[in-house]
Amino acid sequence: MSKMHVEVVSTEQLIYSGEAEFLVAPALEGEIGVYPRHVPLLTRIKPGVLRMTVPGSKEEVLVAVSGGMLEVQPTHITVLADTAIRGEDLDEARANEAKRAAEESLQHATDDLSTAKAHAALAAAIAQLKALDYLKKRVH
């Protein structure tokens, strides 16, 4: 069976690099499965879990990502993973926080930001729960 090379990179580090026979990713408009020699595809992915079937191993490889972008080429897959949970509202809240920090060099979180932060923490927790759920299902 043919293989493809998968790389998961984030700004902070190279998260995963290796061969895979099949990959499932949580795309923005639903989960997609990719086999080798897939047509070139570019899509954004949601916070969730990447699953990969690795040659010579029955175990699937799981990588949790907090969103990002998936680039598919016939023999190459690149996942540009975000390290922080992103979103319009959240980015906006962060921007406001940065402005506020500039205005008064003192720091105490505004309500706006703490709500957004709580949302982010929730999204991250959900992504991790999904990974756990999936693991549990596989065991039983």
Add this chain to the structure above:
Amino acid sequence: MAVGKEILTKIRSVQNTQKITRAMQMVSTSKMRKTQERMRAARPYAEKVRTVMAHLAQANADLGHPLLARRDVVKRAGIILVSSDKGLCGGLNVNSFKRFYAKVKELQEQNVEIDVCCLGQKAVAACQRARLNVVASAVQLGDVPKMDKLIGPLTVLFKQYAEGELDAVYIVYSGFINTMKQEPTLEQLLPLTPQHMVVEHSHSWDYLYEPDAPSLMEFLVKRYLESVVYQALAENMASEQAARMVAMKAATDNAGNTIKQLRLVYNKARQAAITTELSEIVAGAAAV
């Protein structure tokens, strides 16, 4: 005998300082390795984003994005100034600030207004002293660069650029060359120069897009710029540790020299006191 008590106190105080500088030197040495690794770890991402972005630009030549727009006349510019949070790292921050002030002066002479985005405590203080307009800042960045902290300040600048309030964005940071050498670096972030968009492939092919090309381009451009700033911050942190290590090593050596000299003075004074006392006793005995 209370000879040279002040000198002894002085010696002890210098020894205490030396202990601190030596400890700081060792801490920086161990942190430096890690910060350099992080600096290198950040590179593959920027490369990947750049390649995908170039492919996308090639496949859709007419792709317009507010962040890619070029302005003929620069009226207002944004500068991101990266510094350390803490001091005691030699001339590191001062050198970056000199480069920064030079650019500020150059722009002001062309009647360009300036907005500054500060990353790091020292940058904030410097801009306050210079009475510059700080639009966003992030401090207490720690030893590990975190994307989380950068997104806010960058969103402020990029939004201003997209809305046409800013016509150019620069970044000033301390580039890491090697342990002994750090160089203040000024780069233009926006508008993106064509060299950011060079592709190796000549045959044309296109992706399937989900949801659509423009929104993906926006995503990529943002990520690319963020990764450039992240890289700059990582480099600045590596430079900071290296500079601190060198500065603290020099301080430790200087403290050693000072102690040596003070010891000499102390011994001389003690010897002189003993000699005086002896000659007094001898003179006294002779008088009897």
